[in-house]
């Protein structure tokens with residue numbers, strides 16, 4: 001039975017890499033008819049951020065990543081929040097202590113810092129020196145029982161090698177003497193991630209561990225823990241790094257976007273998911289647009305790449321644009337509304353008319369304000385803007401056209417897009433003019449701009465008869481002056 005877990009720490013921030021880990025685990029679990037489990041790794045209380053749990057729940061809900069077991073979905077292997085499993089870890093840590101695979105360490109942070117500095121002064125990398133490994137167990141137990149602060153450390157062999165297999169990175173062997181005696185239980189009694197992940201993956205019967213490749217270097221230590229317990233290891237699947245460019249990882253520290261940032265900027269969750277699905281995995285075909293069911297169908301661990309993936313914001317935007325174009329119109333209108341509300345058109349014009357213009361012209365909802373802000377005011381402009389070489393239009397021609405247009409539009413029975421269109425086109429025909437010789441000056445008159453999303457007809461329809469007439473009259477005045 002495939003059982004995959006997603007084990008985020010509640011940091012209040014959904015890194016793109018983290019979301020990708022969730023997605024790949026979810027896709028693999030669903031593809032394999034297995035179970036997908038959400039486990040909250042909150043044992044680092046110093047990093048506690050309020051509402052951080054909500055960020056995780058909201059992201060998963062918005063992106064359609066569902067889980068079968070988790071804090072709010074009991075599957076009999078809970079609790080699924082590590083801080084609620086405190087007693088479990090201590091029991092296993094003490095088992096290792098009894099076996100000699102771990103030991104009590106009483107070195108204070110100050111002592112450790114002093115030894116680290118001494119080491120670094122000599123140009124050596126500090127590694128815990130097993131100072132406390134030599135304290136006889138009965139003495140260590142007494143000291144711990146008397147209330148002396150302690151941590152529990154893994155007792156890594158000083159000789160030999162340790163090997164494990166990763167599905168993406170292959171067989172990896174390291175010398176044990178390169179590994180640190182990492183802390184398993186901290187002074188506050190809580191486990192470190194390094195310990196808790198092993199215990200929980202075992203107890204929750206996790207078959208495949210998908211996580212970022214930053215954990216690859218710690219994995220030999222986990223292997224040693226599994227061996228010490230005599231437990232079978234899960235299958236490891238470390239995911240490639242995500243880079244912002246050739247030299248820098250994508251990270252919050254580098255100011256890079258989180259899932260929330262992208263969402264707030266008007267990227268669609270489905271587009272983000274589609275994009276990150278391809279960030280380190282390829283379907284083996286040229287297909288780029290995938291629905292979630294298609295991803296589940298196509299996903300395989302074999303096609304995960306080990307080379308770093310480049311996060312390309314331009315590609316993401318393009319993909320988002322494709323998703324935006326494919327939205328049912330009503331849904332587009334609903335999603336676009338808050339962006340009109342944030343722009344100069346707030347409360348003005350018919351939003352659905354604006355949406356007809358916008359849906360094919362944006363790649364991201366945050367582009368809406370900059371695209372519609374011109375509407376309420378005609379931009380200051382010179383007469384010359386009415387001239388057009390290709391249309392063989394000088395200011396006198398433009399004035400003549402606008403005079404005809406003003407008259408025709410004022411008499412129009414119903415002022416809607418189709419009527420305005422027919423009126424202007426007929427007017428051009430009847431007067432032996434090219435369409436552009438009529439439409440160009442109207443567009444300039446209505447906007448004061450050489451290019452606008454939508455042309456003369458759409459603008460007139462959005463502005464309405466009264467405003468259109470007013471702007472045409474002002475343009476005529478300008479051209480006469």
Ligand code: GLU
Nearest residue numbers: 007008009041197210211
């Ligand atoms: N809690 C770890 C993190 O948020 C997860 C690592 C893992 O998947 O094992 O980075």
